Amino acid sequence: MSKKSYKDKDIVLTGQYLGVVEEFLPDKQSTFIKDGKIFASKTGMISVNDKERKIEISTHQEKDRKIVKIGDTVIGTILFLRQYSVGISFYTINKKIHFNSSCFGNIHVSQISDRYVEKIRDAFQITDIVRARVQEQNFNEFKLSTTGKHLGVIYADCVICGNPLTKIGYNKLQCDRCGNQETRKLASDYGNVANNLRF
Numbered sequence: 353m354s355k356k357s358y359k360d361k362d363i364v365l366t367g368q369y370l371g372v373v374e375e376f377l378p379d380k381q382s383t384f385i386k387d388g389k390i391f392a393s394k395t396g397m398i399s400v401n402d403k404e405r406k407i408e409i410s411t412h413q414e415k416d417r418k419i420v421k422i423g424d425t426v427i428g429t430i431l432f433l434r435q436y437s438v439g440i441s442f443y444t445i446n447k448k449i450h451f452n453s454s455c456f457g458n459i460h461v462s463q464i465s466d467r468y469v470e471k472i473r474d475a476f477q478i479t480d481i482v483r484a485r486v487q488e489q490n491f492n493e494f495k496l497s498t499t500g501k502h503l504g505v506i507y508a509d510c511v512i513c514g515n516p517l518t519k520i521g522y523n524k525l526q527c528d529r530c531g532n533q534e535t536r537k538l539a540s541d542y543g544n545v546a547n548n549l550r551f
Contacts, residue, residue, distance in 0.1 A: 361397055368392045370407055376400075379408030381421055420445055420455055420494060424486045427506070428457070430476050436461045438476050440484065440496065457494035459484060465537050466499050475537035481507040483539050504539040519543050 364370065370383060370390045378390045385391075392398075396411035420426070428442025437460045459482075464475045475498075476482065483506050484496035498504045508517045510527035517525035517534065519542050526533045536542075 360400055364392045364395065364398050364409060366392055366395050370398070375405070376407040377405055379406065381419065382409035383407065420486055420489070422486055422488065425483060425503075426455070426457070426486060426494075426496070427481065427483050428455075430478050430480045430482060432478060433472050433476065436472070438472060440482060442484075455494060456492070457484065457486070457496040459496045459498060463487065463495070463497040463499060465504075469537070474535045476505065477508065477511055477534070477536070479509055480505045480536065498537055498539075501540040504537040504542070506539045506542055506545045508534070508536055508542075510534070 368391065370376070370378075370392055373385060373388050373390060376390060378385055382392065382394055382396070383390050384393045390407065392409055394409055394411060396409040399406075399408050399410060401407070424445055425447070426442040427444035428440045431439045431441050433439075437458045440457050440459060442455050442457060459476075461469055461472055464472070469475050482498060483503050484498050485500070485503060486494050487497045488495040508525060509515065510517055510530060510532050511534065512532045513527060513530045515527050515529040517527055519538065520526045520533070523535050523538055524533060525536055525538075
């Protein structure tokens with residue numbers, strides 16, 4: 353069956369032939385390869401991206417899935433700071449909380465912002481709540497990015513007294529209790545997130 357047989361939103365069945373690896377980049381979560389041919393690994397709606405030569409299948413269960421995919425938006429807490437990266441534990445995948453499926457990710461200094469970041473401590477602190485995008489999976493660890501206006505810190509506490517910080521500038525926060533000022537890589541909606549998630 354050629355790729356012309358398929359259009360976006362067509363329904364395919366598990367095991368159905370979709371094309372060959374020379375035609376498409378298969379999706380690891382929804383297809384499998386055998387002898388250079390691509391087959392559906394689940395029943396669902398096909399998505400063909402002719403520009404990027406990608407093929408994948410989504411199901412009605414997509415919004416409730418707990419499996420993390422490349423491109424997902426996640427929310428988690430900064431666990432530790434290294435010299436060139438931060439460690440983050442996340443429980444929220446595409447705005448849905450999965451408390452029983454904690455995942456771990458890293459944000460490298462080059463993936464923090466579109467602007468140059470000299471010190472990681474100027475962008476993040478331990479216990480900050482951060483929104484990030486999944487870039488890559490490396491075994492059981494995910495590489496994350498906070499480049500982009502809607503990505504970055506969405507909630508932060510003062511490192512001196514622990515009081516919630518208020519946004520006073522593009523990347524500036526201030527504590528209303530002790531007056532301490534700090535910098536972060538802030539998401540554009542910092543302080544306006546409907547529910548501050550605490551873990």
